Amino acid sequence: MVASLSPIPSSAIDRVTTDTRNAALDALKRYFGHDSFRPLQEAIISDALAGRDVFALLPTGGGKSLCYQLPAVLSDGLTVVISPLIALMKDQVDGLTENGVAATFLNSSLARDEARKRYAKLFAGDYKVLYVAPERLMLSGFLDDLRQWNTCRFAVDEAHCISEWGHDFRPEYRQLAELRRRFPDTPFMALTATATERVRSDIVKQLNLRDPTDYVASFNRPNLAYRVEPKQAVFRQIQKFVNARPYESGIIYCYSRKSAEQTADRLRQEGVEALPYHAGMTPLQRSKNQEAFIRDEVKVICATIAFGMGIDKPNVRYVIHQDIPKNIEGYYQETGRAGRDGLPSECVLYFSPGDVAKQLQFIADKSDPQEREVANDQLRKMVHYAESSHCRREVLLDYFSEKWPEDNCGNCDNCNQPKETFDGTVAAQKFMSCIFRVQKASGFGVGINHIVDVLLGSRNEKVLKWGHDRLSTYDIGGEHKRAEWQYFGRELIRRDFVFQDSEAYGALSLTAKGVAALRDRTPITLTKLPVSDNALQRDRQRSSGGIECDEDLFAILRSLRKELADEQGVPPYIVFSDVSLREMARYFPTNEEKFSEISGVGYKKLEAYGDAFIEAITEYIIANPDARDEWS
Structure with missing residues (x-):
């Protein structure tokens, strides 16, 4: 089945019990601090918990990680996440640990003693999530270790890396076919943020996913x-x-x-x-x-x-x-x-x-x-x-x-700010006619810059050498500047009036559409060359989805977050995201009950940071007694 950005398919909902759904929602709030799922997450998680193979394409910021992290919390055994990104492994593990989920990673950045400690905990069953690079999977004995660690699920992150048609192909990902052969009954999940239809098909084929449910969210990032x-x-x-x-x-x-x-x-x-x-x-x-x-x-x-x-x-x-x-x-x-x-x-x-x-x-x-x-x-x-x-x-x-x-x-x-257009029929006729005249006179095509040279009456060496100064289109384009003619030429190429041969140094020729337009004097609308305003002379664009709040309080909370993050040795966003801080600076929570309603506040973060942030908010209200009224 293929799911687009839409309500959760009833078939996915039917596969899990009400108790399981309630457990998933409870875990979502308890560990991750959210009250509801993002589009497609609940259906993906439902299929994962049902033991099905899943392919999920969610845009960056669409919540891919939760799709395997939450099932890991609710499953017996170890979820193994295969990722090529060593830096991201540490971030993900830090984030899970802060949320109260037992997680670790194994990669080349670890000292031998530290790696040995983590292996011991894996054999003891102390972890719910393990991040590894694809190269480590094929090390001698590692696949046997995975069996002893009671691996219950494999999640292949950045799955487009397995396809040679993808923009970031990594040969070592092809070894994952062996993983499927050795663990035929263990469910797989493939996740990526960007893949064309061809790449998506190749991922399913290379990983040998069995009757997977396909979830393809919208590529649109509205913010x-x-x-x-x-x-x-x-x-x-x-x-x-x-x-x-x-x-x-x-x-x-x-x-x-x-x-x-x-x-x-x-x-x-x-x-x-x-x-x-x-x-x-x-x-x-x-x-x-x-x-x-x-x-x-x-x-x-x-x-x-x-x-x-x-x-x-x-x-x-x-x-x-x-x-x-x-x-x-x-x-x-x-x-x-x-x-x-x-x-x-x-x-x-x-x-x-x-x-x-x-x-x-x-x-x-x-x-x-x-x-x-x-x-x-x-x-x-x-x-x-x-x-x-x-x-x-x-x-x-x-x-x-x-x-x-x-x-x-x-x-x-x-x-x-739509680009300005004009009746470009005459300009298009001149440009295409010049291409035709040059090719007819010389028997070969030339690039955009040479066509523009002819239109502007240039006396450069090539124009004179090839006799293009004697063409009827020579020096007939003075009403437009060089940059404008180049811009018009590229637009005619984009709109299939002109063909540019990349194998012949960008030589131009007329397409059948261009020949017809030249012959029939077809009206053509062209776009005027944009003029830069350095992007800052107009009002800044702001996209949808912003959280308006008290900016002074937001700045105070941001400083507090940095201070606490430095104490913990983690990036600030591991403590709280900007979304959480902005909600705090909008709703002014001054007790644990209200603070726990803020997005991103789970039980572990409430316990670790609640007092400090509530105190800062309370102090701000005392110093600015009217501040809360604007947002009430």
Whole structure:
């Protein structure tokens, strides 16, 4: 069965008893501090408890972890979570431990004595959840140990890593087929946040899932605001953006290691707490910088794509792409690291056609023709997203075969400030006619820049050498600037009037649609070239789902959270999420009963932190007696 973002299927509900459902809801509140499930969670958990194989695709921030963590609490035996993310293992175990769930991990970061202690506790049956990397599973004797530890379920996280069609294929994941062979009667759960239909099918095949229930949630992240800005003096654009959000955490993705270093250095020179992260750094330095970001000791991390998969930080308020990503799948996952807590967050891409040209050159250097074809197709779709005048959500969701039902999402630049269009019939005719004349005169195609040179009457070497200054389309485009003609050309390519051959250095030719439009003088509407306003001259976009509260109290509670987290040696969000703090600063709970009603407050956190936060809230009310009235 395939479930979309919808009410829980009755078939899933029927498979479990009322007692089991009540136990699940009780555990949800007791251990995780929530009163209700997110979409699809209860159905997935019901199937897991019924012993079925499950495939679950939930977007980042959609609550994947709970889908195996809660069944682990209610099951006899050990739930084994297979994950490639060493940094995330520690975060997840810290979070579970704070919630009162016995959990541990085994990976290469542990000293021998510590690993030996954890093995002893596993043999004693002291843990409910174990996180391991796929490589460890195949170590001599480890599969035999799993039998002795009474393994009751396997959860394969980041399951797209098993598919060679996925954007983050990891060969070691293919070893998991052996795990299924050795444990044929143990239920499996495969979870991922991003996968096309082809990748989803491959995951089920490679893991040999048996008659699995498929749960595919919407890829839409309603709390994320998407925007694309023309790239102009990009560091100053980034600096203004970051300076306008001094208390918020953000990730800046850069194309190269050098760029990540330089951006972090320049931000620090301007007084912004920023650190770099990339594969060229030592593991110790990467770990140190990542830890500083997770613990809110620095607000900004400037990174290559090497950063992010192992990060469970829920309060990243913005993700900036300084350069265009290689593909939409990677872009979706990277932007998905913003707003995991469901609060409003921003995703900004700074776009330049020059960056596309650099990417095309890298692709051209690949030796495998099929690899070049795939990379070119992925980049073409990414450029379409960047330059499209359609709703950003519509384009993103369409890539994952999901249709956006609304005319206006209300939370992207194209919906909030639609691009201006004009009757571009004459401009389109000139551009396409120039392609036709050049090809007819020379017998070969040329790229966009050469067509623009001809239209603008350039006297450069190639135009003169090939005699293109004698064409009837030479110097007929003075009414538009170079950047505008380039923009029109790319729009004509996107709309299938013009074909760009990536295997022939981007040479242009007319499609059948283009030939017909040129011959019949078909009216064509074009989009005007956007002009950057540096993203900050207009009001900041804020997406749906925000929690309005007393910001002064929120700041006090945030400082208290940091203090308690430092004492415990854990990241602040392990103590409480921003959602929890904002609810506290809105509802002013001053006793344990009211405090326990706050989202994220389970029995263990009430016991550990309730007194400190209630005291801080009470002191604030005494000092500001009218503060609560505004929110009552």
